[in-house]
Amino acid sequence: MIADPPFSRDVPSPAASRRNAWSAVWPWLFWALWGAWLAVSDLRSDDVQPAVLLLLAGGFVLGFARPRGWWAWGIGLGLWVVAEPLIAATLGLAMADPVHRGAVLAFIPALLGTATGAAIAGMRRAG
Numbered sequence: 022m023i024a025d026p027p028f029s030r031d032v033p034s035p036a037a038s039r040r041n042a043w044s045a046v047w048p049w050l051f052w053a054l055w056g057a058w059l060a061v062s063d064l065r066s067d068d069v070q071p072a073v074l075l076l077l078a079g080g081f082v083l084g085f086a087r088p089r090g091w092w093a094w095g096i097g098l099g100l101w102v103v104a105e106p107l108i109a110a111t112l113g114l115a116m117a118d119p120v121h122r123g124a125v126l127a128f129i130p131a132l133l134g135t136a137t138g139a140a141i142a143g144m145r146r147a148g
Contacts, residue, residue, distance in 0.1 A: 048086050052094065055079040056101035060108050067117040072102060073130045080134020084142070091139035095132035102127035 059079065063072045076098060083094035103124045109116045 060101045060105050064109050064114050064116050076130040077134040080131045081138040084135030084138025088139035088142040091135040095135035099128035099131035
């Protein structure tokens with residue numbers, strides 16, 4: 022029987038490396054795609070409820086995935102709503118509410134969603 026070299030156990034397999042890379046990348050991809058969808062869909066609507074639900078749901082996923090930095094993910098998700106005038110100008114879209122009142126309030130459901138996701142992730146890991 023031939024023994025493995027001592028360093029061979031320290032080298033991750035290619036499949037493990039891909040899993041680690043994907044686990045580092047997917048929250049950023051989710052944040053970008055979910056936030057873009059949120060912002061563009063909110064541009065066409067003057068109702069606040071769909072945006073609040075999207076902020077809560079997306080925040081929950083990000084908070085659950087990255088519980089240590091839940092607050093940063095919440096702020097990042099809320100920034101998509103604040104950036105809607107810039108997105109509308111870049112894409113040449115008209116906004117349903119051109120004054121964009123209360124955009125700063127978007128941080129509340131985003132932070133509530135991420136905090137809830139982080140809390141549930143903490144409970145799941147603890148027990």
